[in-house]
Amino acid sequence: MEYFLQQLINALTLGAIYGLIAIGYTMVYGIIGMINFAHGDIFMVGGFIALIGFMICSLLGIGWAPLAIVLVLLLAMAFTSVYGWAVERLAYRPLRGSFRLAPLISAIGVSIVLQNFVQLAQGARPKPHASVITGSIKLHEADGFAVNLSYIQIVIMVVTVALMAGFTLLINRTALGRQQRACEQDMKMAALLGVDVNRTISFTFVMGAAMAAVAGMMFMMYYGVVDFFVGFLAGIKAFTAAVLGGIGSLPGAMLGGLLIGLIEVFWAGYFSTEYKDVAAFSVLVLVLIFRPTGLLGKPEIEKV
Amino acid sequence: MAVATARPAAPAGAPTGATFDWPAAAWDALVTGLLAGALGLFMVGFRTTDYGSAGLQFEYHLVDLLVACVAIFLGRLALTAAANGWPLVTFVIGAALLAAAQGLKLPSSFLTVVISMIGVALMLRALWVWLRRSSGGSAAIAGLSSSMGQGTQRLYPWFGAALLAFxxxxxxxxxxxxxxxxxxxxxxxxxxxxxxxxxxxxxxxxxxxxxxxxxxxxxxxxxxxxxxxxxxxxxxxxxxxxxxxxxxxxxxxxxxxxxxxxxxxxxxxxxxxxxxxxxxxxxxxxxxxxxxxxxxxxxxxxxxxxxxxxxxxxxxxxxxxxxxxxxxxxxxxxxxxxxxxxxxxxxxxxxxxxxxxxxxxxxxxxxxxxxxxxxxxxxxxxxxxxxxxxxxxxxxxxxxxxxxxxxxxxxxxxxxxxxxxxxxxxxxxxxxxxxxxxxxxxxxxxxxxxxxxxxxxxxxxxxxxxxxKPKGLVSHRDPTVRLHPAGAG
Structure with missing residues (x-):
C-alpha cells in the first residue's frame, strides 16, 4: 500500500511534466493539423536554458530558492519561446500549402538540427545539476516504508496546476484565445473576419514552447540532469499523451499526460524497468487502433 | 546561426529600382540579428563544461556569438538589398564578409568557415541578379531551365547506364x-x-x-x-x-x-x-x-x-x-x-x-x-x-x-x-x-x-x-492524371 502511494505520487509528478509538453502538440495539431516533431527538442532546449539560468543565478549570488526559481522560470519561458517562434517562421510557415507530408519531414529535420546544435554547442555528455530544492514531507510510515512527498514534487504540481489554470483562462477569456479557437475551427473564415492568421499561429507555437520550457525546467530540477537527447523519448511520450487524451483537446492533453505518467511509473514499479518505454509505445499503438479520437477528442471528418 | 541566414528574402516579385526603404531594411536586419542573438545567448554564449569535482562551470563564447550576430545582420541586409534591386550592395557585403573571415582572426575555425560560406553565397546571389537583369542572360536562363527539364529527363537512362558501368x-x-x-x-x-x-x-x-x-x-x-x-x-x-x-x-x-x-x-x-x-x-x-x-x-x-x-x-x-x-x-x-x-x-x-x-x-x-x-x-x-x-x-x-x-x-x-x-x-x-x-x-x-x-x-x-525544392534534386515522376490541378491533395 505504501509502495503504491509512493508510486502514485511519482506518477502524478511525471504525468504533470508530460501533460505540459503534450499541450504544445495538441494545440499545434488543432490549429494547423501537423505533428510538430521538433516539440520534444524544444522541451530539451528549455531544460538547458533552465540549467544555464540556475548557474547564472548562483554566479550572481541569488541564493534564495523561490526567487531563483521564478527568475529562471521566466527566463526559460521567454527564451524558449523564441525557439518556438523561429522554428515555425523558418521551417513550417513556408510550407503551408505544400504537400501533406512536407511539414512533418521538415519537422524531423528541425528536430535533428536542434539536437545536433545543442550537442555541438554544449557537448554530448549529460549535464548534472545539484537540486535547487531539497527535502521532503513524510506523509505516512508503516512497516519501515515511508511515503515521501518531496518539495520539488510539490513545486512541480503547484506550478503545473497554476499554469493550466492561467492557460485555460487565456484560451477561454482573452481576445488572443478567441482568435486561436477561431483559427482552429476554420482558418479561412477567421482570416476573412479580420483575424491575423499568421500571428495567431505564431502565438500558438510561442505558447506551446513556453509550456515546454516549464516542463523542461521541471524535468531538469526533478531528475537533476539534462542532455541533448532527452527530448526524443519525452517528446514521443508526450505525443502519446496528446493522442490518448484526444488530439486537439487541451484538458485531454493533461489527462493523457497523467495517464501516461501512471502507466509508465506503475509498469516500471510492478513489472520491469527495461520495458517501460515499450509500455508507453504500446499504449500509443493501441489507442490509435481502437480509439483514434482519444478519450476526449472529437471525431475528425476527412473532407475531399 | 546558419538557420537564421536561410530565411527567404523579401518577396521575390518586389519592384526593382530606387524605391528601396533603407531604414526598414536595416531595422528588419537588426531584428533578425537580435533574434539570432536571443537564440544563441544561452546555448552558444555559455557553454557548460563538467570539471569533475568543481561541478559544471561556464566557458564563455559571447564574442563568437556577437561575431555571428553581426554576420547574420549583414547577411540579412544584403539579401533584402538583392531582392530590391541593389545587387552591388549585396556583392560588396559578401566580399567584405569573405575578406573579414579570411583576414581577421576569428575566435573559432567554425565561424571562419561559416562566415566565408555566407560571403560566397551572397556574392553568388548578387551575380544571379545581374545575370537575370541583362536581357541575354535572362533569356539564356529561361532557355536553359526549360531545355534542362526535358534534356535531363531524357538523359537519365544514359546517366544511369554510365553509373552502372562504372x-x-x-x-x-x-x-x-x-x-x-x-x-x-x-x-x-x-x-x-x-x-x-x-x-x-x-x-x-x-x-x-x-x-x-x-x-x-x-x-x-x-x-x-x-x-x-x-x-x-x-x-x-x-x-x-x-x-x-x-x-x-x-x-x-x-x-x-x-x-x-x-x-x-x-x-x-x-x-x-x-x-x-x-x-x-x-x-x-x-x-x-x-x-x-x-x-x-x-x-x-x-x-x-x-x-x-x-x-x-x-x-x-x-x-x-x-x-x-x-x-x-x-x-x-x-x-x-x-x-x-x-x-x-x-x-x-x-x-x-x-x-x-x-x-x-x-x-x-x-x-x-x-x-x-x-x-x-x-x-x-x-x-x-x-x-x-x-x-x-x-x-x-x-x-x-x-x-x-x-x-x-x-x-x-x-x-x-x-x-x-x-x-x-x-x-x-x-x-x-x-x-x-x-x-x-x-x-x-x-x-x-x-x-x-x-x-x-x-x-x-x-x-x-x-x-x-520540395521535389528533391531530381523531381519525382508526376502522376499521369491529376484530380486537383495545383496538387492540393
Missing amino acids: AVVMPFLPFADQKVMDLGILILTYVMLGWGLNIVVGLAGLLDLGYVAFYAVGAYAYALLSTQHGWSFWICLPVAGILAAMFGVLLGFPVLRLRGDYLAIVTLGFGEIVKIVLQNWVDFTEGPAGIGGIPGPTVLGHVFAEQAPEGKTTFHEWVGIEFSGNHRLIFLYFVILVLALITNFVTMRLRRLPVGRAWEALREDEIACQALGINPTNTKLTAFAIGAMFAGFAGSFFAAKQRFISPESFVFIESAIILSIVVLGGMGSQFGVVLAAILLIGLPEWFRDLGQYRMLAFGLAMVLIMVF
Missing part, C-alpha cells in the same frame, strides 16, 4: 583499395535501403520512420540462424527477407488505416520497440553486447579466408589465385550491387503493374481511390511488406559484411538518414536516390573532419529541401 568495373580499377571498396559497399547498402524505402514513401506516400526496424529484423535473422544453426548466407537471405516482410504485415495490418502523420509516429514507436527488445531480451539477442563471429557469405561453399576451416575450402585455393583480403570485399561489393539492382528492377516493374498504379493513386488521393474500389489497407500493406522485405535483405547483408551486430546499429537516426536520402533524391525517383546516397554517405565519409557537423547538415538539408 559501378561494375570500379573494383578492378587501380585506385580501388580496401577503403574505397568499403565506401562503395556502404553507399550501395544505403542505395538499396533508399530504393526499398522509396517504395513505401515515394510511391505509396506512407511516411515510415521505423524502417530501420525491418533492417534489424533481417540482420538479426541472419546472425542468429547462422551462428546458432549454421545456416548459410544464401539460405538465410530469402528467409530474412520473408521474415522482415512478415513483420511488415504484422505491424502494417493494424496501423495502416491511420492517417499519414499518425502512421509516421506509430512506425517510429515500432522502431523503438524493436530496438528496446533487442537490447533487453538478452537470452535471445545477447542484448547490448551484440552478436559477433557471424560467418560471411560463401561462393558455392568456398569461404574467404587465408586458412580454410575444418572441412571447407577457401576461395583462393578453389580459383587458384594468390590470397588477398580484398577478394572478400570485392565479392561483397558485387553481392550488394546485385541485390540493389534487383530492388530497382522489381520496383520499376511493380510500378507498371496495377498494384504500382494503385500505390501512386493512393498517394495522390486516398478518398478518390476508395471511391474507385481500391482497398487502401491491402494496397498499402503490399507496399509496406515489399519495402520491409528489401530492408530485410539489406539487413542480412549488413550482418554478413560486418560480422558483428548490436542494437546500436539500428537506432532512429539510421531511419532518418535513409529517409533524408529518399527526400533529397526526390520522392519516387530511383536515380535521385543514387545521387543522394553518394552525396549524403559518400561525402561525409570522405571528409572525416566534418563528421561532427554531419547530422546537423542532414537536418538542415531536410528542412531546406522542403522549403525551397
Whole structure:
C-alpha cells in the first residue's frame, strides 16, 4: 500500500511534466493539423536554458530558492519561446500549402538540427545539476516504508496546476484565445473576419514552447540532469499523451499526460524497468487502433 | 546561426529600382540579428563544461556569438538589398564578409568557415541578379531551365547506364583499395535501403520512420540462424527477407488505416520497440553486447579466408589465385550491387503493374481511390511488406559484411538518414536516390573532419529541401492524371 502511494505520487509528478509538453502538440495539431516533431527538442532546449539560468543565478549570488526559481522560470519561458517562434517562421510557415507530408519531414529535420546544435554547442555528455530544492514531507510510515512527498514534487504540481489554470483562462477569456479557437475551427473564415492568421499561429507555437520550457525546467530540477537527447523519448511520450487524451483537446492533453505518467511509473514499479518505454509505445499503438479520437477528442471528418 | 541566414528574402516579385526603404531594411536586419542573438545567448554564449569535482562551470563564447550576430545582420541586409534591386550592395557585403573571415582572426575555425560560406553565397546571389537583369542572360536562363527539364529527363537512362558501368568495373580499377571498396559497399547498402524505402514513401506516400526496424529484423535473422544453426548466407537471405516482410504485415495490418502523420509516429514507436527488445531480451539477442563471429557469405561453399576451416575450402585455393583480403570485399561489393539492382528492377516493374498504379493513386488521393474500389489497407500493406522485405535483405547483408551486430546499429537516426536520402533524391525517383546516397554517405565519409557537423547538415538539408525544392534534386515522376490541378491533395 505504501509502495503504491509512493508510486502514485511519482506518477502524478511525471504525468504533470508530460501533460505540459503534450499541450504544445495538441494545440499545434488543432490549429494547423501537423505533428510538430521538433516539440520534444524544444522541451530539451528549455531544460538547458533552465540549467544555464540556475548557474547564472548562483554566479550572481541569488541564493534564495523561490526567487531563483521564478527568475529562471521566466527566463526559460521567454527564451524558449523564441525557439518556438523561429522554428515555425523558418521551417513550417513556408510550407503551408505544400504537400501533406512536407511539414512533418521538415519537422524531423528541425528536430535533428536542434539536437545536433545543442550537442555541438554544449557537448554530448549529460549535464548534472545539484537540486535547487531539497527535502521532503513524510506523509505516512508503516512497516519501515515511508511515503515521501518531496518539495520539488510539490513545486512541480503547484506550478503545473497554476499554469493550466492561467492557460485555460487565456484560451477561454482573452481576445488572443478567441482568435486561436477561431483559427482552429476554420482558418479561412477567421482570416476573412479580420483575424491575423499568421500571428495567431505564431502565438500558438510561442505558447506551446513556453509550456515546454516549464516542463523542461521541471524535468531538469526533478531528475537533476539534462542532455541533448532527452527530448526524443519525452517528446514521443508526450505525443502519446496528446493522442490518448484526444488530439486537439487541451484538458485531454493533461489527462493523457497523467495517464501516461501512471502507466509508465506503475509498469516500471510492478513489472520491469527495461520495458517501460515499450509500455508507453504500446499504449500509443493501441489507442490509435481502437480509439483514434482519444478519450476526449472529437471525431475528425476527412473532407475531399 | 546558419538557420537564421536561410530565411527567404523579401518577396521575390518586389519592384526593382530606387524605391528601396533603407531604414526598414536595416531595422528588419537588426531584428533578425537580435533574434539570432536571443537564440544563441544561452546555448552558444555559455557553454557548460563538467570539471569533475568543481561541478559544471561556464566557458564563455559571447564574442563568437556577437561575431555571428553581426554576420547574420549583414547577411540579412544584403539579401533584402538583392531582392530590391541593389545587387552591388549585396556583392560588396559578401566580399567584405569573405575578406573579414579570411583576414581577421576569428575566435573559432567554425565561424571562419561559416562566415566565408555566407560571403560566397551572397556574392553568388548578387551575380544571379545581374545575370537575370541583362536581357541575354535572362533569356539564356529561361532557355536553359526549360531545355534542362526535358534534356535531363531524357538523359537519365544514359546517366544511369554510365553509373552502372562504372559501378561494375570500379573494383578492378587501380585506385580501388580496401577503403574505397568499403565506401562503395556502404553507399550501395544505403542505395538499396533508399530504393526499398522509396517504395513505401515515394510511391505509396506512407511516411515510415521505423524502417530501420525491418533492417534489424533481417540482420538479426541472419546472425542468429547462422551462428546458432549454421545456416548459410544464401539460405538465410530469402528467409530474412520473408521474415522482415512478415513483420511488415504484422505491424502494417493494424496501423495502416491511420492517417499519414499518425502512421509516421506509430512506425517510429515500432522502431523503438524493436530496438528496446533487442537490447533487453538478452537470452535471445545477447542484448547490448551484440552478436559477433557471424560467418560471411560463401561462393558455392568456398569461404574467404587465408586458412580454410575444418572441412571447407577457401576461395583462393578453389580459383587458384594468390590470397588477398580484398577478394572478400570485392565479392561483397558485387553481392550488394546485385541485390540493389534487383530492388530497382522489381520496383520499376511493380510500378507498371496495377498494384504500382494503385500505390501512386493512393498517394495522390486516398478518398478518390476508395471511391474507385481500391482497398487502401491491402494496397498499402503490399507496399509496406515489399519495402520491409528489401530492408530485410539489406539487413542480412549488413550482418554478413560486418560480422558483428548490436542494437546500436539500428537506432532512429539510421531511419532518418535513409529517409533524408529518399527526400533529397526526390520522392519516387530511383536515380535521385543514387545521387543522394553518394552525396549524403559518400561525402561525409570522405571528409572525416566534418563528421561532427554531419547530422546537423542532414537536418538542415531536410528542412531546406522542403522549403525551397520540395521535389528533391531530381523531381519525382508526376502522376499521369491529376484530380486537383495545383496538387492540393
